[in-house]
Structures are given as structure tokens and as C-alpha cells.
Amino acid sequence: MSPLRESLTRLWTWFDSSTGLSGVWALAKKKEVPIHKHTAWYYLGGMTLFLFLVQIGTGVLLLFYYRPSSGEAFESVQFMMAEVQFGWLIRSIHNWAANLMIFTLFLHLFTVLLVKAYRRPRQLTWYTGVVLMGLAMAFGFTGYLLPWNELAYFATRVGTQITGVLPVVGDFLLRVLRGGEDVTGATLTRFYAFHVALLPIATIAVVAIHVLLVQRQGMSVPRRIERSKEPPRSMPFFPNFLIRDAVGWLAALAILAALAAFIPAELGSKADPFASAPVGIKPEWYFMFMFQTLKFLPAHILGIEGEVLGVLGFGLAGLFLFLIPVLDRKSAAGERSPVFTGIAIAIIAFIVVMTIVGYMVDPAA
Amino acid sequence: MFATWVGVMLLLTWRTGVIEAQSDPTEVESCVTCHQALPDGPLSDPVTRYGDDVHSGKGFGCVACHGGDGTILGPEAMDPARGFLRDLSRQRIPTMCGHCHSDAAFMRQYNPGLRVDQEVEYQSSVHGQRLVQESDSLVATCVSCHPAHGIRPPSDPLSSVHPLNVAKTCSACHANAQYMADYGIPTDQAEKYGRSVHGEALTVARDLGAPTCNDCHGNHGAAPPGVSWVGNTCGQCHSVQEQHFETSRHGEIFPLIGIPGCAACHNNHEIQAASDEMIGVGEGGICAKCHTEESEGGIQALQIRRLIDSLRIQLDSSRALLESAENSGVEVSQAQYDLEAAHSALVESRAAVHTFRAGAVDSSVAAGLAITDQAFIRGMDALGELRFRRTGLAVFALITVVLIVALLLKIKEIEGPSMSYIMFTREMRLPETRGPGSSDRNDEESS
Numbered sequence: 001m002s003p004l005r006e007s008l009t010r011l012w013t014w015f016d017s018s019t020g021l022s023g024v025w026a027l028a029k030k031k032e033v034p035i036h037k038h039t040a041w042y043y044l045g046g047m048t049l050f051l052f053l054v055q056i057g058t059g060v061l062l063l064f065y066y067r068p069s070s071g072e073a074f075e076s077v078q079f080m081m082a083e084v085q086f087g088w089l090i091r092s093i094h095n096w097a098a099n100l101m102i103f104t105l106f107l108h109l110f111t112v113l114l115v116k117a118y119r120r121p122r123q124l125t126w127y128t129g130v131v132l133m134g135l136a137m138a139f140g141f142t143g144y145l146l147p148w149n150e151l152a153y154f155a156t157r158v159g160t161q162i163t164g165v166l167p168v169v170g171d172f173l174l175r176v177l178r179g180g181e182d183v184t185g186a187t188l189t190r191f192y193a194f195h196v197a198l199l200p201i202a203t204i205a206v207v208a209i210h211v212l213l214v215q216r217q218g219m220s221v222p223r224r225i226e227r228s229k230e231p232p233r234s235m236p237f238f239p240n241f242l243i244r245d246a247v248g249w250l251a252a253l254a255i256l257a258a259l260a261a262f263i264p265a266e267l268g269s270k271a272d273p274f275a276s277a278p279v280g281i282k283p284e285w286y287f288m289f290m291f292q293t294l295k296f297l298p299a300h301i302l303g304i305e306g307e308v309l310g311v312l313g314f315g316l317a318g319l320f321l322f323l324i325p326v327l328d329r330k331s332a333a334g335e336r337s338p339v340f341t342g343i344a345i346a347i348i349a350f351i352v353v354m355t356i357v358g359y360m361v362d363p364a365a
Numbered sequence: 366m367f368a369t370w371v372g373v374m375l376l377l378t379w380r381t382g383v384i385e386a387q388s389d390p391t392e393v394e395s396c397v398t399c400h401q402a403l404p405d406g407p408l409s410d411p412v413t414r415y416g417d418d419v420h421s422g423k424g425f426g427c428v429a430c431h432g433g434d435g436t437i438l439g440p441e442a443m444d445p446a447r448g449f450l451r452d453l454s455r456q457r458i459p460t461m462c463g464h465c466h467s468d469a470a471f472m473r474q475y476n477p478g479l480r481v482d483q484e485v486e487y488q489s490s491v492h493g494q495r496l497v498q499e500s501d502s503l504v505a506t507c508v509s510c511h512p513a514h515g516i517r518p519p520s521d522p523l524s525s526v527h528p529l530n531v532a533k534t535c536s537a538c539h540a541n542a543q544y545m546a547d548y549g550i551p552t553d554q555a556e557k558y559g560r561s562v563h564g565e566a567l568t569v570a571r572d573l574g575a576p577t578c579n580d581c582h583g584n585h586g587a588a589p590p591g592v593s594w595v596g597n598t599c600g601q602c603h604s605v606q607e608q609h610f611e612t613s614r615h616g617e618i619f620p621l622i623g624i625p626g627c628a629a630c631h632n633n634h635e636i637q638a639a640s641d642e643m644i645g646v647g648e649g650g651i652c653a654k655c656h657t658e659e660s661e662g663g664i665q666a667l668q669i670r671r672l673i674d675s676l677r678i679q680l681d682s683s684r685a686l687l688e689s690a691e692n693s694g695v696e697v698s699q700a701q702y703d704l705e706a707a708h709s710a711l712v713e714s715r716a717a718v719h720t721f722r723a724g725a726v727d728s729s730v731a732a733g734l735a736i737t738d739q740a741f742i743r744g745m746d747a748l749g750e751l752r753f754r755r756t757g758l759a760v761f762a763l764i765t766v767v768l769i770v771a772l773l774l775k776i777k778e779i780e781g782p783s784m785s786y787i788m789f790t791r792e793m794r795l796p797e798t799r800g801p802g803s804s805d806r807n808d809e810e811s812s
Contacts (some may be wrong), residue, residue: 078699081696082696088754239775239779243772244772246772247769247773250768250769254762257762262694264695267698
């Protein structure tokens, strides 16, 4: 054995004795990924995680230059985009990866919903997944305001206003979110704290639980395949599945780079609280279905304000989604559950249709 | 019979004394009670229209202008002995209005910001002089522009003296060829003004800051600007041009030879938007009216035109370059902002044209060109940056493809030739499949 190799082995032995990493390694080598016609969906979780890591990396780089105050935020982002070497690339990737991450997260959630992977014993994995969806949307909402540009300012004003319509707690929540009566510099620093401190800590903690549960319980196999007479097949997670994961990540990186080069993140003009709101303000695409639904609701339904009812409805829908493992008793008992398949398809169809409608209607209407 | 009686009563006399607003504005004067009961016509109309009058809003009734006693019902109310004004002829109107409007102490109670020199101004106007000196009853008096019983403040869009309505108010007389026949002045001013850059700014773009008749001619002191002070009139807004013109050779000579300053090149009522094409002795060049190409004036004009054109062209090309970089996604907003200083320099250069000296224009143009050159370099850098991004992307994509191929080859090495890339299908066959499925095993573990 060469002296170098010997030194490395000694270093590894010391490291392993301190961390017990070889145990984890042995576990990883033992991990299997089932093979069936829905195996492709298994990559979505890993892809979402990869994009989240991209967000952490680019987010930290953005922090080197970003200044969280209403007087400097816009200028600091402008400086980053124009003067800082590769600043445009970092911000554009951060922007695009955020959108792609939420997109893959939604896909991941929908596929899990459709194949009913939330059924026993993976209820907790589902709960943490729904929480992660909420956290990702909160990331998007808070991050959107940070460049302090005109569109973000007014979209945040509308977005926070919607929270304010909630009975009893609405006014309190509105003040907590805005840090005052209106969207001001206080809102910006608040959103900044949420975006770079509170949400990352919470997300990393929940992701850790989520991933740990996946490792503990393995990948779920759809009920029909599980019950079929064909012998179950699988492949080793390491390296077979991981290499395929890496292929997907590399492709995602290439797509991100192309998007950043050809459609860099826009900045627009600086927010002016005294200016009138631009026509046709729209939220980020992942909030569009809710925004559009609220727009369609009549002013009053059964004597209650339509908007209040809408916001409460979405709150209840979120709770319903969260509690699906409890509500879907048939899946829990290992039986077919066509009602919940129908509900899942209805939820997905509603989100897709309302999002498309949101982009098709005339903003001035 | 009654009409005859009223006619007699209207032979009024002037009164003196302080006018006050009604102590109780809701109290109806006897004038209203009687006049509104009269059949439609000149005697009842004032009652109907006066409700919207600015004076009515301040609590002034009929007695405030007409005198008499509004507390008595019947013709006795209009007894001259009770201060009723018989004579309200046009010659008397300025004095009647001025009775309150020239009294600073009185006006302060109702509209402290309103000037109180309208009557004095009017007496200095062509209208006022003809009214007094020549007893010309056709000239405008207060009520010609501020129709009695329906006077609204100038800020009210329905007012006859709101900026949007002034031209129409003046042209009621000045565009009437028959009415103006004895005065020997043109009647096409309003028509020309409507076609002018100022008229279009006001009526089409609804820019209330754009000048209308009274901004150049004065309102209460209306008169045509004299040859020697046309510049002062235009200089109210175009002050820089006026300063340049005043110190120029033209500014010195024009008054002496009776040429009306600005209007000599820009016209008066039909002023068109100034353009660079006006500079020069070629086609469209206004200087050719007096100068030949070979003359000193013609040579200066040519040089000035070249300077202005050079800055404008450079500004346009730098702007287009930055716009193209911006459209491609490169952040150039700071460069675009800085380039606006070149636009300011171009505006300054155009104003400096009124010095009629190429040297004076050159200094502004040189400052502008320095900025456009800088912007051009930044635009080229931005496009270079864009090329760098695209090249970088191509290199990165190539590396990614190589890595992906390498990974796929690795999979092939592990799994053999029957591997199915990335996506797994029912038909997929792996050389080594392991069972039972981990899911089942883990289910057992967790239970």
C-alpha cells in the first residue's frame, strides 16, 4: 500500500470511528428502488430536493450583495444584475430554480396523491410533504417582494390584503405579515427574515424528517402492482438509481442555465408606494388558481362576503389535503378507493384549469 | 304691459355702499319669487341659471349687483330710492364688477388668493380703451367672457374661462367676420391656434399647462404683443430660448427693423412643433427666408445643423444599442439612465440654436457626444457580455451532455446492454433483479 493510500485509509478510519458513516454507507448500499411502470415518478422528489439545494447555494451568493431595505433593495439587485460578475446568472438561476422547484414539487405531490402513496404506513411522510408544499409557497411569496420592484410591491399588497379578509384573525395576520398597516420597508425586512432565516430552518428540518422517513420506509409501490402476481423487481439505489438521478439533475442544470441565458430574471422599475397600481397585477403562477377563483366569486354568498368564503374555502381545502391519509379509509385498509382518485383528479383539474384561465382572461376586465 | 313696466324700471341709476353676502343664504329674495314666476325669457332665465353661479355659492343674491330691496315683494323692491341700479349698460359693467373685485379688503373674505387688479388691467386693454375712449359698445366687457348669472370659477371645466374653453370664448367675437368687420383684424386666429402645437397639446393631449389665448395676450388686459416684447411673451415658458435670443444678433436687430422676434420663424397663432429641419437654408430651412447659402448667416446655420444632427444621430444609435442589449436580457438600466443626460444636452443644444452661433451650440453638443460615446461603449460591452453568456451556455451544455453520456455509459457498464435509459417501463429487463420488493419488507419493519 502506498504511503498516501495508507494515510487516507487511516484518516477514513478515524473519521468513521467518530461519525459511524460506514453504517450509513452500508444502509445506502442495501437500499432498493422498486421497478414498475410508475418508477419514473420516484425521480420527482429527488429533483425537487436538488433544486432546493440549488436555491440554498444561489441564495447564499445573493446574500453577499443584497441589502434588505426599501431604499437599497432594488438598487442592490440592479447592481448585482449589471455590475457583479455572474450576478445576473446567480439571480436568474435562483429565480428559475424556484419556479422549477415548485413545479416539480407540485408534480411530486400530485403523483403521490394519484398512486395513493400516502396510505399506511407513510402518513407522516405525506404530512411532512404537504407542509413542505406550504413552505415552498411561502418561500415564493416572501422572495417575490425582495427585489422591491413595482410588480412585486403591488402583488404583495394584494396578496397580504387577501389574508386580511379572514374573520377574527385576519386583521392581526395582516399586521404580522406587513409589519404595519401597509406594505412598507418594514414588510420587506420581515419578508427577508422569513425568506433567509425562518423558512430555510423550518424547511431543512422538515425535509430531513421527510427524507429520513423515505429511507426508513422505502419507496411506496402502487397498490395494484403490489398485489399483482408478477414477482416484484427492484434495483439498487446506489449506484443505479442515483446515477439516473444525477442524469436528471445535470439536465435540470442545463435547462436552468439556458433559461438564465435566454430569459434572465426581470427587474422592472423600482416600487413606488405612491404610484397607482399597474393594470392587471398577477401573482406568481403557483398562486394563480387561488387568485383567479377569488376573482370569480360573487361579492356575497349567502350573506357572507365572497372573498372571505373563498379564503376560508382554500384553508379548508388545504386541511382536507393534509388529512387525506386519515379520510381515505379504503386506501388505509388496502382497498381500492375510486372516490379519492376522483377527488385527486378534480383537485388537479381545478388547479390546472384555473391557472390557465388566470393567464387567459383580460387583465383589464 | 308688465314688460313695458319692467323696461322702464331697468333705466337704473348707480348706487354706492358696501355689498355683503346674505346673512342667511337660505333666505329667498323677493326678486327670485317674482322673476321665477315670469314666463320663460330674459327675465326668468337669470333666476334659473344663477343657482350654479360662483357668487350664488358664496351667498350673494340679486341685490348684490342689482341693488334694490330684496325683502319687499312687488315693483317697490326695484325703487332707485332703495338703491336699485337702473343703468347696467356695457360701459358701466367693469365699474360694477370692480366695485367688489377691486376691493382687496372685501375680496379677502371670500377668495384671498384672487387678484384685485382686473378692473385696472381691463382699462389698459384694447377692449377697455375702446370702451372708454371710443364708447365702443361692441368690445368685450366682463360679462362677455364671464356670462352674467352663470359665472363659474376658471378651474371648473364648464366655465367659459377654463383653459379648454378660452379659445372658444374669445373666438365667439374674434372668429366672427361680420362682428369684427370694422376692426380690420383677421378672424382666423382660433382656427390657426387649433392647428398649432399649443392648440393640439391643449385640446388633443388635454395638457392644461399648454398656452391658450390669454397666456400670450393677457386676459383682463388683453392686447396683441408688441414687436419688441414678443420674446417676453414666449419667454414665460421658453425662458432659455428667450435668453439666448435676447443676447443674439437677431435679438438686437429684429426690434429695430420691425420683425416680431420669435414669431418671425415660429409664426404666432399657427406655431408648429419646432424641428431640426427648420435649421438651415435648404429644403424646410427657415433661415432661407432671409439668408442665402453663401452668406455668413447661411454658413452658421449649416454648421449648427450639422452639430445638432451629429448629436441626435449618436444619441439614437446609442439608445438603440442599449435597447437591443436590454431586450436580450442584459441589465443596462444604469447606462440608459446616464444616456438621458445626452438627451438633455440635445435639448440644450436646440435651445442654444437661438444664439445663432455655431460656437455656442458646439459646447452643448460636445458634452452630449461625450455621453453618447460612453453609452455606445457600454452598449457594445453589453452585447459582448451577451455573446459571452451564449458561448458560456454552449460550453456548459456541451460539458453537461458529455457528463450525461458518461453517466449513461456507467449505467450500461453496471446493468449491461439491456438497460433502459432513465425512464423505466414495464418491458424493462435488468440482468439482476432483486426481490422481494423493499416496500413490502419495510412495511413489515414498520409494523
